Amino acid sequence: MTLWLTRIVPDVHSREARRDLQGVNAAMGLHRRLMALYPNNAGPDPRAQFGVLFRVEDTSNGQHVLLQSSHEPDLTRLPNGYGTALTRPLDPLLEALETGLTVRYRCTASPVRKPGATTRARYNLPAAIPLSGEEADEWWTRQADTAGLKPLLSHSQAVEAARAVRTPNGANDKQHIRHNRIRFDGTATITNPDLLRQKITEGIGRGKAYGCGLLSIAPARNAP
Structure with missing residues (x-):
């Protein structure tokens, strides 16, 4: 099984990205946003099914999102203008x-x-x-x-x-x-x-x- 690590650099001008990173319900909103990158109808616990884990990192260039999963995410499902994203395998x-x-x-x-x-x-x-x-x-x-x-x-x-x-x-x-x-x-x-x-x-x-x-x-x- 391959593990995939994705780094998402949200665009500060994206309303959707700001909403996912700010506010009382940001953690749930970001969870939903990331889960939308995987296939639908994955059973009662899709997070576990696809091994999805994530963390928000504060960097000198703003907040980044680290996303790890056992299924490669479909980054085309991110909204237009949401930010940049790159996925690589963790196998090595x-x-x-x-x-x-x-x-x-x-x-x-x-x-x-x-x-x-x-x-x-x-x-x-x-x-x-x-x-x-x-x-x-x-x-x-x-x-x-x-x-x-x-x-x-x-x-x-x-x-x-x-x-x-x-x-x-x-x-x-x-x-x-x-x-x-x-x-x-x-x-x-x-x-x-x-x-x-x-x-x-x-x-x-x-x-x-x-x-x-x-x-x-x-x-x-x-x-x-």
Whole structure:
């Protein structure tokens, strides 16, 4: 299976692009925009079917969208004037992964703690409690371990939460969605290339439909 990585550079003059990147429902709007690049009628969970993960990157040239998928997107489905986009296969990178290799990584994720049913009932807790600070860093260390990585240097930074409002049963049935997001950057040593390929493909944590979970890596030129 080939993984595809697409970089979209939105045009600041495009109304559609600005709407997808700004506002309370931007995360949901961008999700819908990206899913429109894939075939219709893909079953109950097309995001999982096509392995779609994405992340918005702040760069010196403005915001870029990184889109990863197991199905090549049809970029002609982007609106006219939306911006520029380029897709390339990730196979050469994935095939070069080996134990002991030092890589740079980045992942914007939604770290949470999930209390058991008894604890939730006793203390009236939600099903998922967002983590921050040291607790979030510890969460990332555990996730990295299950992804076949041993972090060497790590930095975390909170970014704007992903918010959305769903109305699955009509306008009177509103579901407010919020995923706190933290960007994890650093270097790590590969301990298990197969686990790493799996996690790159499937993503990490929750909120994958809202810009969370995409794990990006690149060879580190200067190991710490």
